[in-house]
Structure formats: C-alpha cells, structure tokens
Amino acid sequence: MTLTATPHTTPAPKQVTMSGAINRALRDAMTLDDDVVVFGEDVGTLGGVFRVTNGIARDFGEDRCFDTPLAEAGIVGFAVGMAMAGFRPVIEMQFDAFAYPAFEQIASHVAKMRNRTAGRIHLPIVIRVPFAGGIGGVEHHCDSSEAYYAHTPGLKVVTPATVQDAYTLLREAINDPDPVIFMEPKRLYWSKGSIESVTAATTFNSFGRAAVRREGTDVTLVAYGPSVEVAMQAASAAADSGWSVEVVDLRTIVPFDDETVVASVRRTGRCVVVQEAQGFAGVGAEIAARVQERAFHSLQAPVLRVAGLDIPYPPPRLEHIHLPGVERVLDTIARLQWDDDVDTRFLPGDSLAGGT
C-alpha cells in the first residue's frame, strides 16, 4: 500500500494509544480544573511505569502531578484528606495486586464517606488501576481485581475497552462527585485508535450505559475491559460458522446497565458472559444471574460464562491457557443448545439412563 499525499482532504484524526488517550484526558481535565491533581508512585518525573502520565509533571508542575512515598494505603488516605480540602485527586495504584494494601482505605473510607457523613463529605477521587494480564507479567502484576471493588457499595467501577472510551470514561470519572475505580486493561495500553478530545467543560454521559459494539441476532456476548476485544474476535470468527453474534461492552461495571444487556438478550435469546477474571463469585456470575432473573422467558439456553480459571494468576509461559481466548468463546457458543441438544456435562451419571 502506498500512502499518497492528498492535500485537499482533511487529515485523519491522529492515532493515539490507549495510554496516550488517558494522558490526554488527564491533561484536559487538569487544564479545565486547577483542583485536579495527579499523584502516586513514579507518576512524576518518570511519567509512570506505563508512561500514562508522561510529561504531565513537566508541563503542569510538580504541584499538580507528583511522586509520593511508596505506600498505597498512604496514597489513598492522603487523597481522602486532599479531597476533603477541596481537591479532585486522580491517583495511581501501580499494578492491580499492589493496590491490596490500600483496600482498607478504599473499602472503609473512600467507598463509605458520603454514606457515613450523611452526604456532608463526598470524595471525588479517581483511583487508576492498571489491571489484568496478557502482557507476560510475572506474579502480582496481572490480577483481575474488579470484583473486589464492584462488591463494595459506594464505588463506581469503570473499565474501558476502546481508546475513545479510555479518554471519555476517564473525563467522566474525574467529573464524577463519587469515587471511581478506573481499571485500565494493561494489554490495551498500546492499542491504537483516534480520539475526539473535549477541551471545554462538558457533561459526559457514558456511566451506566453499555455499548453494543457489534449487532447480531443469535447470541449476546457480554464483556468488559480486556475481554471485549476477545468477544469481538470471537464474533467475527462465529460469523464464518453462520452465527450472528451481538457484543455488548459494559464500560461501567458499576453502575450496571441492566437495560441494555437484558434488551440484547431478549432479542437474541442466548447469552455468554466473557471475563478474564477467575470465574468463581466474579462479575460474570452477577451478570449471568441478572440476565436469567430478568430475561428467563426469552432464553433458549442457560447463560454460560467464559472466564479465567480459578487459579492464582499463572506464570507468563502458561497465561495463554488461563486467559479466555476466541476458541473457548466459540466452544461455549456451540454449547448453547442450538438443536435442543441437552448440555450433558452437569447431569448426574445415572439419571438419564432411566433409573430404577
């Protein structure tokens, strides 16, 4: 392919990576509001281990973007105090599993402060968490920790799947009056897309609104964050087998968009939830329960889940077995009782044999 200069057409919007889009969102929010401050481990001079905050300390000054001591509970607790003083802290937990020391601050204070104080103190804090795997990271660097946060009332839990959403959802998170856990799929940091950035003060309206990424009529795949890409690839592959697959990207786990998910399943009659996190007691289980509660009579088959294995996150050379891939999604779609075939995997051994 040859690129030819075409001076009379508008140049295509510049392609940016997801980490670049997050950087842009931080800059635009900081430009619009002096109270937005960014801090955490290595986010200053270095620009973060994933370079998400690249150049922000240089361009906005160290008062606005600064390194802190290496102590996650301290970072979150400090953000609580700064929010009480009128700031809007956007803080980084360097990796998913390194946020665990901060869990008490998050669960007992960040999530509850509005409730504990009868609405007199609210905490507009964004906690950015690079999360999930697929990047060859060694242990403690690849956890899918979204269920811990989603299970904690008072937290909004957001995870973008596209470059544009990374920008838009983060801007909305920073505007939000309540705390937001902003979970960035690490393996999408280098994915590219064009973004429409908004430099004026704007009300964004994406929270609680799932996006239908691909329309289909036979089955709904519900996914979020890093799994959306897998679901999209599976949908393309499934089309070759004659299945028309719809893909719903939640965008925000909390607030959860029952309406879009249920409407899709009512149309298709079948549903598979795809998540990278270990499956047991996870977000996918919640989605499956909600779908069957609300769309039982539209379902042609049980709601199935494709999830990570219920194991501690594996070493890099084995993570491909753990991570739900296209094949596992297609196999699961195939089990959706297309010809009224009973899924015999869960039946007790003798019950179909006629018994006594």
Place this chain on the structure above:
Amino acid sequence: MTTDMSTPPAQSVPTDQPFARGLMPAPIPVQFLDELGHRVQVFTGDYPEPSREQLVAAYQAMVVGRRFDVQATALARQGRLAVYPSSRGQEACQVGSMLALSEGDWAFPTYRDSMALVTRGLDPVEVLTLLRGCAHCGYDPRATRTGPQCTPLATQLAHAAGLAYGEQRKGRSTVAMALIGDGATSEGDFHEALNFAAVFKAPVVFLVQNNKYAISVPLSKQTAAPSLGYKGIGYGIASEQVDGNDAMAVLAVLNKAVAHARCGQGPVLVEAHTYRLDAHTNADDATRYRDSHEVDDWLRRDPISRLEAWLRHEGLADDAFVASVAQEAESFAAGVRERMSIDPVVDPMSLFDNVFATPTSQLLEQRAMVQAELEAEAEVAGQ
C-alpha cells in the same frame, strides 16, 4: 470567676523556635504539675506556660467532660447506647488537644474521643449518635471541622495529613489534630501517615494517647520502643512525650506543636502518658487482664484534682468556683440524659440515601422493594 463554657482563643506561642532537642522527645515525659498539683519543671524549657485563662477553661472542660463520660457509660448500661468506649482518666488529653486548636482547625478523632468532641463544642447528642446506633456520624464534619469518629485504627491519620497538606495548598492556615491510642501505633497506616505528613511537611499534630491498653493487650506487648514518641524520629518528625495526666503540660506541649505545624515547620508527634480508668467499653471486663491496684495508682494521678489544686494555690479557684463548675457539669449531664431518654426516630428509607450522589437503578429497585414491604407492614398493623 466564671463558669462560662466558651473556649478562650487558642494561645499564641512564639513560632520561630524549633523544638529544643530537634526530633528527639524529652528522655522522660514533660511535666509542669506533679501528682499533687505542685508546679515543677521537668523538661519544660521548650514550652511557655499556658495562659491562666486557658488553664481555667481546661479545668471547666475536664469537669464537664468527665461528667459527660460517666453519663454516657450509664446510658450504655441502660441500653440507650449500643456501646460506649470511655475516656475517663484521659481528660487532660481529651480537653488539651481541643483547646490547643483554633476554630478553623480540623480534628480527626477516634471512637474513644467523644469527650474531646464535646469540649470542641459539638452537640453531645450528635456526638453520641454513632454509639446510639442511629447513624454512622451524627454531626456535620464540614461545619464542625471534625472528621467522623474513626473505628478502623489509625486510618484517619492519612486523612489528617492529606487534609492539612491540601489546606496549606489552598492558602489556608489550618492545622489538623489527629488523635490515636497506643495500640494504633502498631498499624501500618500510622507509619504511612507519619511518613506522608513528614515528606509533604503537612501541618498535622499526631497525639498518641498512650492509655496503656489496646482493649486487653498491654503496651509491653505492643512495642519494644522506649517511648512511642520515638517513632516520629525515623520519619524526620519533631517528637515529644508528655505527662498526659498533667493538663498544664499537655496544653503547653500541644500549643507549641500546633504553632510549629501552623508556621510551616511540619508535623509533630506527641505521646501523652495517660491511663484508661474504665474497661475498653461497657461490654469489656478489665478485671480479666489488669490488677485493681494499678487502677488505684492512676487514680492518684487524677488530672482534674491536680489542676484544681494548682488553680486554688494560685487563687484562680475557690470552693464557690469549684461548686459552680460541678453544677455546670451536672446540668450538662442532665441535659444529655433528658435528650437521650427520648426514643430516636430513624428513617428506613434513608438507607438508600448517600450511597452515591445519584442512586443507581439497582438501588432504586431495592428502595421500591423496601418501601412496598413497609407499606404492607403498615397496612397489616392498621387493620
């Protein structure tokens, strides 16, 4: 003499002098009054004597505070409170920590600091709302500049550091006074908060009320440090230890600590040696882990009688004044008793308020369910 309960303006202390020993606390606790209320000078060199006005106010507040505390314990026994953690015996710390603050300053208390909050001027019934079981925090933290009473130990210290730093960034001269007990110094958050406060030079005063027990565990099982005050040194924080049952010493040290923080010299850690005379709460049995002779020893170091003796010696108090303060305390307790005897009204629908600024669709569904349940119950009750 007066029984006016209004708090005198916080005392101004010369701020250009750092602490005499740098980061090091005094080798033994700073003391101004001995156990009989005689004026002594034990490492008092750094600290101007508090004003007489402040000391009279401290006496009044300690008498009222103790009476409030005893009343609250009684309310817990009567079932009017779910539980009450007493601070009887810690009056000098409870009162001194609040009188050292100016109106615009913030306090970050624990569940054991109800007396301090009453001293700060908060409505006692609002203070007791948490322990009454009606709501998690009965007062307006923003209006009163007082964080909600904190139960997860030491976690509020990082909030104090962040708030103090944030206030400084906003150009306000706020100081944050963060209260904890000896047990909480073992928590990781204590150390992280001290480190953050020091690195960001946040104007915070950390007051450790070392009352010798964390529920049942004595200080000897909590730490091998010679003084909890020493824990500040490693973080680069000016530190001190003080006789926590000597109101004059507590005020002198905290006046200086607040001034030090306010003028941009960074945080201060103060260990106050005091004693929890009552059990952990009314639900605890202290006889299982400590000897009554130990309690008797501490009763002899009573902070109120020490200051009263000195005030009498200086002609700042006489029988009539002491009686009038006691009367003030009785009236205060009677008011609390009367207001707490009314069964509180709680609104079930308020459960759904303030989870988020705007409730999620799931919360609205659950709200409608509870509403319907309550209406059905009311209908049955009405038949």
